[in-house]
Amino acid sequence: MRTQSRRRPPRATLAAVAAGTLLAPLLSGCWVGAGGAGSGGDAVNVLMVNNPQMVELQKLTAAHFTKDTGIKVNFTVLPENDVRDKISQDFANQAGQYDVATLSNYEIPIYARNGWLKEMDPYVDEDPGYDEQDVLKPMRQSLTGDDGKLYGQPFYGESSFLMYRKDLLEREGLTMPANPTWQEVGEIAAKLDGAEPGMKGICLRGLPGWGEVMAPLTTVVNTFGGTWFDEDWNARLDSPEWQKATKFYVDLVREHGEAGAAQSGFAECLNNTTQGKTAMWYDATSAAGSLESANSPVKGKMGYAPAPVEKTESAGWLYTWAWGIQNASRNPDNAWKFVSWASGKEYEQLVGDEFGWSNVPAGKRASTYENPDYRAEAAAFQEMTRKAIEQARPDDPGVQPRPAPGIQFVGIPEFTDLGTQVSQEISAAIAGRQSVESALKKSQQLAEEISEEYEGR
Structure with missing residues (x-):
């Protein structure tokens, strides 16, 4: 896990190394x-x-x-x-x-x-x-x-949305709002803990990877009012919005999420939901086909709601x-x-x-x-x-202008490397090995290296 900043190549060389930075190692x-x-x-x-x-x-x-x-x-x-x-x-x-x-x-x-x-x-x-x-x-x-x-x-x-056991909500006397907020989802997750033996309230990705934990987390950051970079390429991972969104996500999955969350990605959450180990799951819309397949134990038991929001009208990725x-x-x-x-x-x-x-x-x-x-x-x-x-709004996914397109990613070659390194810090926080504050402090340092290369463009 990286904790120190590193020197990046001069701006003029970025295009030449684009292929190498697009995909980590x-x-x-x-x-x-x-x-x-x-x-x-x-x-x-x-x-x-x-x-x-x-x-x-x-x-x-x-x-x-x-x-x-x-x-x-x-x-x-x-x-x-x-x-x-x-x-x-x-x-x-x-x-x-x-x-x-x-x-x-x-x-x-x-x-x-x-x-x-x-x-x-x-x-x-x-x-x-x-x-x-x-x-x-x-x-x-x-x-x-x-x-x-x-x-x-x-x-x-695909986009992303909230999948939930409508039969359990009904049995517990709970109602899923037509357009839920993350605060409401957190409250429902707490009430669904133990709805069936060994069941947890929600499944959220915690597995390191720019396309794993950072995909859903970035949509949460967006709707909480945060952004990776502002329109002038200033890194913003130490902003109050990032802090609030990440702490909410980490606390939710630690308190009401699946066992082994720090090593859970799409596949693990699909298995947990299908097998009745979790009552809700926020993830890709493409997952619904598996949940509703003929041999799925939860076929006909699932309900679907838009990606939860806070400050934006929509939050699903694309x-x-x-x-x-x-x-x-x-x-x-x-x-x-x-x-x-x-x-x-x-x-x-x-x-x-x-x-x-x-x-x-x-x-x-x-x-x-x-x-x-x-x-x-x-x-x-x-x-x-x-x-x-x-x-889905790939050019305008948050509450402020962005310097590059993307909802669950930043559309620059360096993001695969940056997103992967930040994901490792977030996953460590989910595992309880460090605080959210420590994870984001290190992540901000990594993002500032990108800022230095893009400022003034």
Whole structure:
């Protein structure tokens, strides 16, 4: 765990090391790309994360996309940390090994700024069947570069909301407000402790990682009135708002949260909620599909409410796994054809027909939420999910102007390193190894190093 500040490279060198700072430490191992040194002929090389919906895409491609277009797709499928590393290497060097890769709304604006991605507007304009306006506005905005041009298309999207055992609230005589505040959620969590043997009131991520504990915590900071940096790039992690939000979060999870909270991330909270060990859970909207799946012990018992707030009208984050086309791609036209198919309406219909509508990569298109088949299968959560995504404000998530976009992250290359180091301090506070005040004092020092590089820009 870092406690001392360190010297950062001169401002002029930041662009040159962007690829290295985008993702913390590079993973060792052999290059595992498919298709040789870049795609050849009509083939398209795709590097993607190994989540279940991507694996289903891989299964459907040959029998549908390739059959219809004649374009072969070579997939390289890796776990999230590994895939981010490989993408960073290939795209930063413009090696052209892969034509298409899965990128999030964190990376795409940064990659676009560095000239690593193909602009997609010309393809969208010539492909009216894709129906870009059907893509939910927050998703379109989050995949747009500084120049106002599109550089990504979403495969699926999510926000965050509160999931709770409505049967237990009813039994205990409690009512979940239509738009709960965090203070109200804390009070309900205290009353739900022990509602069933061994049950805790709430599950909140405490696992270190910029995409683990820092994702929900940053949304709490935003709505409590805090920000990582003010509009002049002054670090603000020692502000009263950060102190209040972080102390609330840490106290809540320590007093009414899951056992082993400092090592609990999304997967652990999903297991705890499914197994009846926690009564509430604040996390990604995508979790609802698992909670409502046919074999879930809590199917039909869950209620869903907007992300809790304090000073803002909404607080949910915004995230998407999206497709980006490498600027050095040797087959950009065929790459777009794949992207158009994989993110299009027809693909969602195909998944619904082949695997069931609960498996559809939703959260990106308005038409999905108007589809009667999807609405029926996802009735418990689909409307709340859509509302959460549409209310997300990636350019204005708090009470003050920000110097960079992002709700649960700060859209700069250095954030992966900064967010990870700060998360380690917060997790240590959750584990009881240090106070919140000590954690934020160290975190402020880390953030001030970034301030020094960005002030005056």
